[in-house]
Amino acid sequence: MSYKTRKLKKLFGPKVTGANGIETIVPQKRFTSLLLAILFTFLYTAAVAFNPLEKDVLPASSMLFGYFISIAILMSVLGLYARNYHKRLTESPIEIFFILLINLLLILSVQFIYYIHGYISFTPLILTSILISVAFSRRLAIFMLFIQIALLGLITKAGHSRHYTMLLPLEAPYIFAAFIPGCILAVNGSVKIRNRLKLLNVGIVSGIMTFISIYALHLIFNGWEALDLRTHDGRAIFSTAGWAFANGTITGFVATGLLPLLEGIFEISTDLRLLEVSDLNQPLLKKLSMEAPGTYHHSLTVANLAESAAEEIGANALLARTGAYYHDIGKLNRPEYFAENEFQKVGKHGRLSPSMSALIIKAHVKDGIELAEYFRLPKVIIKFIPEHHGTNMLEYFHKEAMTAAKDDAENQVSEDTFRYSGPKPSSKETAIVHLADSVEAGARALAEPNPANIAVLVKEIIMKKLSDGQLDECNLTLKDLAIVQSAFIRVLTGVYHSRVKSPPSTIEETI
The missing domain is CATH 1.10.3210 (Hypothetical protein af1432)
Known part of the structure; x- marks a missing residue:
């Protein structure tokens, strides 16, 4: 095998000889991507179902099977999307691994927040949106945002939400929905970014938008009392919105530091x-x-x-x-x-x-x-x-x-x-x-x-x-x-x- 053939196989995968006698690329790496998707389906199921706040950390088998089917459907939707609109993912195991790992870490971060009874508005959804947008594309980042919200929504059905409502008058799924405007702003702001420092501005603006969105949802469900800081609920709502703003602000700094590391580890070529x-x-x-x-x-x-x-x-x-x-x-x-x-x-x-x-x-x-x-x-x-x-x-x-x-x-x-x-x-x-x-x-x-x-x-x-x-x-x-x-x-x-x-x-x- 020639030196050039070895190099090209390393870059593009195996080859076969076509009918015209010319070597053509065979996307065999799709099989590896499929195996990764199956593996992460099981990992997501375990991460979503795990509940350290209960005596039985795993739910009943029927509920566990329901989580698995729900997550498998989400993964299938992701696969169809990638096949039709983002073939780069299906043919690059390292890139699909990056996306799936981000989702897993997001689920685990929410589980940790539940475990310490923290504020769910500190969920790093803005961070994951920025990373996917900068590393891949705006379309993929927005699509993945809704996949991630669906995954996080399953966690609140795994027995956690009743623990969390002791702190907030609004259920966690609505908080996740409040992230959508801020995350979309983050995605649009980070496309074709030419300066790493611009990520700081993107994070701050996204934090402000999420702050406003959380208050808007609370006004819908709680009325004007949501603005009354003299009440326990009013102070809790302000704290939730405040943590959302802090989330966006900190995200800008974290994304600036993470991108060079991710570019090196996952060989992802960002515009930067x-x-x-x-x-x-x-x-x-x-x-x-x-x-x-x-x-x-x-x-x-x-x-x-x-x-x-x-x-x-x-x-x-x-x-x-x-x-x-x-x-x-x-x-x-x-x-x-x-x-x-x-x-x-x-x-x-x-x-x-x-x-x-x-x-x-x-x-x-x-x-x-x-x-x-x-x-x-x-x-x-x-x-x-x-x-x-x-x-x-x-x-x-x-x-x-x-x-x-x-x-x-x-x-x-x-x-x-x-x-x-x-x-x-x-x-x-x-x-x-x-x-x-x-x-x-x-x-x-x-x-x-x-x-x-x-x-x-x-x-x-x-x-x-x-x-x-x-x-x-x-x-x-x-x-x-x-x-x-x-x-x-x-x-x-x-x-x-x-x-x-x-x-x-x-x-x-x-x-």
Whole structure:
């Protein structure tokens, strides 16, 4: 097994050979994710049913079975959601483990609050919402919020609520419901966050909203007496709302400290991490600018193209831009063998056979993965290195080999020798960089890069990629491709437009 195959298997999982003879990714990690979901269903059941305040810490078998069925239904709903809207979870055991572990810790934290007779408004729902939103997406965070509230609602039916109503006039499920506005604010505030300190503001605002929501619910059920601090109930309500505000405020500090830790342990790439990696002063990018300046400037242009297109179709523009910065870092090992870095009339490939040239060109994928891992780049960035080529054909060298083979009947040309091993782009972001890389190289080679020629070039390249099946494994729609095409044409026209030549001036005119 080759070095590159081992690296790709480590990154993407096992492969099989398809009908076209090209290796394709098989999402076998889904089975591991399923096993994790089953395991956590049992753990959730035990955590929900456990009641240290009662003589019998576990309920009757019928009730226990009811909890198990209820939690299994919730887990099934989560699985269906992930399959349809967030496939990244089903194919990444470490990420589904992160989500399921957060839910388990949330349940245990509520059990601890019940055990010490604390305030249920200190439940870390705002914290879990922020972490999921920053690590994954706003949609997933809001969906998980309702799953979590349903799980916590089961706890109050396990014999705990009667202990808790001695402290508060409002049942705990309503308190959990009061968290919804604050958590949604936290989710919206933490999406595409660019500064860790902003999490502090998000936490405070969410705490204020939860404070108001708790008072609003108490006014509904208790009337104006809820505002009377002279009564026991009024003081209890104020304490509950006050702890909710403290919850949000503390959450901002805790989330700021937890995110770097979680990024390291679970290898989750947040926008904050991507911002750090996208700094052009990063050692690897500085090295690229010094040793392969042509590749470096090519990468910057591809990044501009990818960011613009991703922004317009609603993909992760920061991820696309950062991935574009690093997609060609493997060229650092032999920069002189790539056209953008050749400064001589006769290139290095003029002295090599087509198959040897193809071997050197394709090797930059393996070299790039090795460099990326050495510099500890996030896996989500490393995926851009092999996927930005997909299973493209090195057409120039393939044609050269075919021409040479006509004069030598014994010399059989294998198409696989001149085709990248893949995998094909598996996300919108890697697909956009895949297209941007090709259109930038094509536009650079145009003799007359005027708007009309650029538009024709971009359309031809996108149609060629589509017909070649390079976009089969990503979720770009035809509508997305039309938007991407327009974005590419606009950016490339600005970069490679033809300048109006000024007439030469005489020395006398300039004096």
